[in-house]
Amino acid sequence: MANTAIETSQSTNPRNHPVIQVENVSKLFRTPSEGTISALQSISLNVPHGEFITVVGPSGCGKSTLLKLIAGFSPPSSGRILCQNEEVRGLNTKVGYVPQESKLFPWLTVEQNVGFGLDSRRYPREKREHQVQQFIKLAGLAGFEKYYPAQLSGGMSKRASIIRALAYEPAVILMDEPFGPLDAQTRMVLQDELLKIWEQKRQTIVFVTHDLVEAVALADRVVVITHRPGKIKDIINVPMERPRNIFEIHRQEGFDEAYGRLWNIFRHELNIGTH
């Protein structure tokens, strides 16, 4: 497949041209009892280059399914997805994927894991070394290059998992609730680090979460997906300044407004009224 010339296409693309175009996509799943479940219905979404977009919705609303479709793990039931103007058929090697659990290759060291995606992209040796080192440093994993994943703490393997996807510079990075299973403190630290890395690299990120604060704190835009069938209910702009201070995100201008709008949508969604 055409996994070549990623860098050139990135630099020739005008900034606002969508990297990902989701066009009227639906996804049906067959249930064991021969029925069908509509996981996603008529989803249309453009993700411009360099945007940090978060997708939020209640669990089971199909937000992970959307990522899997973009990654090409399975085809949409109808509609189509374009990645850099090419329809996604089969695995989409233009994206990087950060799964819910870290899923580092346990037989490789941190260094080898981070370099894994670079090997098949013919990075010259020096550039490869440099790139791996740079990301390891950015993620605060310096000194742990030779460690195996089983020797790392949850937060550390999560960092390694994220930079493994970032390091080979795919056009888009898909993150599927990467901070879900972490404790609140580690989570904040990692959100902060992710933003710092992103601010340096400005890679396009589609980040799925069920945490509303996280969704607002990280994003340029928040996509709200409703519960079954998953439809896009709204897309909220988050015009908060960057760099952002994750640790005091509540005090930052624009947070309250964006969060309030988001919560309003969810309140209706959850049917719990105003109290």
Next chain:
Amino acid sequence: MSKDMSEETSRAGTASDARVVQSGGGLSIRGFGVTIIRVVIIGGFLLLWEIASGRWIEPFLISSPSRILSSLFTGFTSGDLIQHTWVTFQEIAIGFPAGAISGIALGYWFGRSRLLAEIFEPIIIALNGIPRTAVAPLFIVWLGIGLWSKVGVVFLLTFFLNFFNTYTGMRQMDREYIDLARLMGVKGWKLTFKVIFPAISPYVFTGIRTSIPFAVIGAIVGEFVAATEGVGFFIRMSAGIFKTADVFVGIIILMIMVIVMDRIAEMIEKRALRWQTQTEHIQIQA
């Protein structure tokens, strides 16, 4: 406002606050005691055997450690035993790797191709139901009483164990590793050898190590059925003329063979699965 961030960014995992906890230390005294008790038990058993032989039990039934030792010595000095051992070694040295590699390869292919698995799985399971040593006489008919019939039996016994373990590994393997690797642009033989085999390697090694004693069993059974040389032949012949000490000599040689092979396999396994075994001893607290 964002200037004081560096203080708040308490990195949960820099080199300084990871403690490496290594097991060991206090175990040495206990380990020493265990060794002493073990030696006493084995020594006591051998001593009892030596005393019992000729006093309470006929020596031709149980021989004795001293007789076995002297038989071992004469056997090796005359060169007889070396020849028998060499023959058995050859049978295993050909049959075992061939069986292991084919078993692993087929297990891999079954794991990759659902169609192949669907067609052949019941057949393989049926074949596996055959007590394999029962097939040994057939191999003699097909391949003669020389080396190759024994290689055949060794192959057969090794093959199935490796096949089933590898195939199980292929089914248990976390598919997400493959998806992730493919997403990162890895395909073809690189996917096989850089992702799939490492992922299933614990299963593969289990197959190899459990099949080692069976490879030796295969060679011996083959030699029992029909042979003119080999350790199995030596044991059968010695038992036939009530040279019990020689029977024990043969058994000891086989035991050593299995232990040596297992140790070699263990060494390779430890190296290959370093990423796994290390986790048992070292734990990082961050």
